[in-house]
Amino acid sequence: MAGIGPLTQDWEPVVIRKKAPTAAAKKDEKVVNAARRAGAEIESIKKSNAGTNRAASSSTSLNTRKLDEDTENLARKKYDRVPTELKKAIMQARMDKKLTQAQLAQMINEKPQIIQEYESGKAIPNQQIIGKLERALGAKLRGKK
Template identity: 90%
Template structure:
């Protein structure tokens, strides 16, 4: 490391101070306090959302009203009764257990169980794998 001077570090403390309140803010406080001492009526307004990242309260009441008026039940599609029966029949004809069928299509046995019990959310890729493994058509017109 020829040519580089000695490495030095500056160990002097650095003091960072918060900015003092401005003169205008102090003046306003003095004026308000003087008015209070004189007996004048002072009206103060508290801003409830000041300094927060929240929207005004009127928009939240609109959102809650929309949610209250919402009548649609939002649920995921489940496997139809016809599909789960078709999967079970085709699997029984091939003499496969749920675990064996899952291994053939390279999925977890729990997925086959969910499809046959009707709890699964239909996935076209998995249904396609089942069709190829079982050699039968499971979706569309038979």
């Protein structure tokens, strides 16, 4: 080991610097200033969103506003709720089978809250769920009896 010399690195340090403004940008600025000194009338246009993502976010805010308005309108609209006959039919068939709302919900693979909403009349009727309820309860819940 005595014959090996000191370890050295052959690496050169790399320094990364931000580029200076281009000559064209400086030249444009000089030309404009010279024209101003000469008394020429200069019309300049300010780019309000240059170099930013603000244009994209402003269109997003428009979409967000529309979505908020639609959501408010949905809350105001009166949608078809579970009819009284269906509410009573579900409740009666469940009671006849001696099932709780949670047990019925488990039978049809839905949350107990769904059954509660149907029986209270707050749910918007879904034909698939009504079909599951009919099969689980063995009773006809929709259509003419």
